[in-house]
Amino acid sequence: MRVVLLGTAAAGGFPRWNCVCAQCSAARDGKLPARTQEGVAVSGNSRDWWLLNASPDIRTQLNATPALAPGPGGTPVRGVLLTEAAHATGLTGLHGAPGLMVYASPPVLAALSPLRPLLDRPAAWAWADSFTEGGFVLAGGLVVSAHPLGSRIPGHVPGAAADDRWVTAYRIEDLASGGVLVYAPCLGRWTPALDELLDGATCVLLDGTRYAEEGTDTVVRAPRGRAAAEWHLPVSGTDGSLAALARHSGPRVVYTHFDSANPLLDPATDARAAVTGAGAEILPDGAELVL
Numbered sequence: 001m002r003v004v005l006l007g008t009a010a011a012g013g014f015p016r017w018n019c020v021c022a023q024c025s026a027a028r029d030g031k032l033p034a035r036t037q038e039g040v041a042v043s044g045n046s047r048d049w050w051l052l053n054a055s056p057d058i059r060t061q062l063n064a065t066p067a068l069a070p071g072p073g074g075t076p077v078r079g080v081l082l083t084e085a086a087h088a089t090g091l092t093g094l095h096g097a098p099g100l101m102v103y104a105s106p107p108v109l110a111a112l113s114p115l116r117p118l119l120d121r122p123a124a125w126a127w128a129d130s131f132t133e134g135g136f137v138l139a140g141g142l143v144v145s146a147h148p149l150g151s152r153i154p155g156h157v158p159g160a161a162a163d164d165r166w167v168t169a170y171r172i173e174d175l176a177s178g179g180v181l182v183y184a185p186c187l188g189r190w191t192p193a194l195d196e197l198l199d200g201a202t203c204v205l206l207d208g209t210r211y212a213e214e215g216t217d218t219v220v221r222a223p224r225g226r227a228a229a230e231w232h233l234p235v236s237g238t239d240g241s242l243a244a245l246a247r248h249s250g251p252r253v254v255y256t257h258f259d260s261a262n263p264l265l266d267p268a269t270d271a272r273a274a275v276t277g278a279g280a281e282i283l284p285d286g287a288e289l290v291l
Contacts, residue, residue: 001174007036048140054090098123105165179291208255
């Protein structure tokens with residue numbers, strides 16, 4: 001399985017267009033690498049590619065990735081797997097591509113229903129429940145299962161009902177290589193179910209939005225009425241994701257979805273040293289993993 005990190009920043013990218021914090025200023029000056037908004041591309045055969053989430057930066061990301069360039073047979077992109085409604089904003093950038101397959105949970109599919117006629121108008125897409133019993137198989141030899149990460153209703157969906165599938169993780173297995181990717185770029189709390197999901201995984205792409213539980217390392221905006229602590233589990237601390245990952249010696253750990261004020265974006269910080277010292281990785285946009 002080939003896994004390309006199309007983007008690794010949280011909403012707004014890095015640097016954020018309206019932010020003058022020290023890190024965004026450093027990125028504008030070329031002292032820190034810029035990052036586009038989080039998204040991934042995966043393939044089991046290097047011909048059929050699937051996008052994991054679609055940010056507003058998707059057009060730039062596709063054009064920057066040679067493996068995703070269109071050829072005589074059209075685009076190699078077969079579809080998109082969404083982890084939540086907020087990570088679907090880039091679907092409009094794929095407007096006009098015929099026959100794309102979009103997988104999402106039932107509540108996310110319902111939230112996207114007003115947008116679907118626009119996307120389907122020039123070339124019909126297929127929309128599928130990612131929680132199909134037994135999982136589903138993607139072209140290229142990848143087997144996928146979706147797993148709920150908790151009921152965190154997005155603020156931009158008025159009147160939405162509670163459902164523990166609003167935010168999900170994907171477990172993706174390559175039948176040929178045996179490689180297993182766990183993809184969870186948005187994580188509010190660590191659960192025993194997530195521990196089970198990581199058993200036998202080759203690599204985990206994990207929410208790195210916030211480094212600390214308290215302090216000024218984040219400007220992330222949770223939906224109205226929600227605290228950032230309820231929306232993104234911090235990396236550090238006794239209850240943080242890095243401590244939970246210490247129970248799992250097998251998978252390669254790569255953090256993604258960094259808020260622009262997160263000290264992990266700067267290789268010179270103590271936070272970055274602590275995370276890499278624990279064996280986790282902070283990779284740039286465009287990095288490729290082979291599982």
